Amino acid sequence: MAIAERDATGRTGAAGASGADGRAGRRGRGSRLARLRRDWVLLALMAPGVAYFLVFHYGALAGNVIAFKDYVPFDGLWASQWVGLDNFRAMFGDPAFWSAVLNTVWIALLQLVFFFPVPIGLAMLLHSLTRDSVRRFVQSVAYLPHFLSWVIVVAVFQQVLGETGLLNNVLGDAHLHTVDIIGNPTAFKPLVIAEVIWKDCGWGTIIFLAALTQVDEQQYEAAAIDGAGPWRRFWHITLPSVRPIIVLLLIMRLGDILSVGFEQMLLQRASVGPDAAEVIDTFVYYKGLVGGDYGYAAAAGLFKGVVGAVLVFTANKVAHRLGEQGVYR
């Protein structure tokens, strides 16, 4: 019975009459047909979802060929002229493109330094609370902004920090200098980071809190009895327990380094101008959907996709070298 169970874990459909031969003949042709017949309900359940991925992901992925074409809407995708790498050549020679790349990487790095550690710290603070009711209340409040759209978040920031907003009214009432934050290109990058922190630092704590609660309390107790103070317990128990998660999130962040908050940037680009707010995604948007230069914009998008995939792949390899779990094996 134990063996049969192990054989049939996952799929017990073959249990019963065909249980014995289900595994032996799995590689055979007949059994494939048998499995197909056996699984048709499951396949039917999957069909709409699989069709979605084929059409809207792989179909669209195939559409990237226009990066190698001079796309003319009137001619359509297939009749447009092949131009080889012309779009890429134009792109690499375009200072506007490099400015967008620079902005993207710059904002991503600022986020890494100033946003990434905040949820870790907040999670540790929340975890250290002894009163569950307080912790749960703060958690509920802090998660909330994650569920608001970027439109709302940007509107809230305008309302609080804008020219006629809360902050400037308070400063004005106190006869202090008002500050010019919204619509000011030099203040834009700190503003963007502040918005990300406001929206997502609470939500970001979830995964760290889960890791922290998994630590066996006895480890802390044993360490304390051996004379380890709060800092040493933090350094030797708490920190190692969240390290795999930190590595995992860093890898995912790295793969995403070329796509920083597209909606967030698009919403505010008009008020500060492209020099401060153009990132690769908005570059693609303005070149392609606004400017109509589809082939060129698709080339920039494809560049971003390829670099992102290579970065994730590399980071995952490095993580494995360092003995971490990484994202996938």
Next chain:
Amino acid sequence: MSSVPQSLRRTRSDRPRTAPRRPVRPAWVEQPRPATQAAKAVALAAVVLLVTVPFLIIVSTSFASNADVVAGGGWVLWPEHPTLRAYHELFDGGIVTHALWVSAGVTAVGTAASLACTIGLAYALSRRDVFAGKPILLLILFTFLFPPGMIPGFLLVKGLHLLDSYGSLVAPVLVNVFNLVVLRGFFQSVPEELYEAARLDGAGEWLILRRIVLPLSKAALAVVGLFYAVSYWNAWFYASIYLDSDHWPLQQVLRTYVVGGSQLADSSVGDASAVAAPQTIQMAVLVVATVPILLVYPFLQKYFTKGVLTGAVKS
């Protein structure tokens, strides 16, 4: 039936605790210094205030009278003469009312369609030996690593003649890979014995899914459903590129008239002489766009801490 999910959840819960968390600190922990305690309290208060105060201002301003707004210089912390005028004007028909219906409809239909497709995929892919399961899973996970890009996506939607139809807000984002992984992870935790027992009783896949797996996965379904609903409710970018302004959902209206600073057209807000200050109207739109989320949030947030998400993230 409700006792089973409880026990299920406990097996995948975060902490192997035997009793509820002790309200007092264990004996081996040093008594914290007052300075530390105070610093913590300040930090927590700051977090709570930073989130709540902007909301308070927005809600207050939306209820404020014109005089309040002028006196406050554009914003109001507590309206002296509260009025519903801004809301009357918004709901008098016109752009915002229409957009509200669009958003509600897209959210309802989209969430239902997404949940159905995600459940189908997650259930089939949670069975280890399913025909073609491995290649299909890889096919799907690869899209996570390499998204297709904005321009090809736009041309595809255009090619499928979905422009200016509400389908363009749902079809291109039908299944979210993260939600799929969460749900699949949860389905996989359903004990194998339940399948065997059901099968011995003659139940087919369809019956097992409906009568055993789905009732056991209410927590995960609630979370995934919330994620879908929120993303449909909050979506504006696709609306801005796929739809003309007659089809706009609420967030796109909000984007244009609040973030973009355009005035709502006079025709949309009724009698121009009775118009409330633009500030209050803008804030009222903001409130209308936020309230549905505030309403469902308390019912669902308890699931977030229950390991529903993190269990899947780890796998």
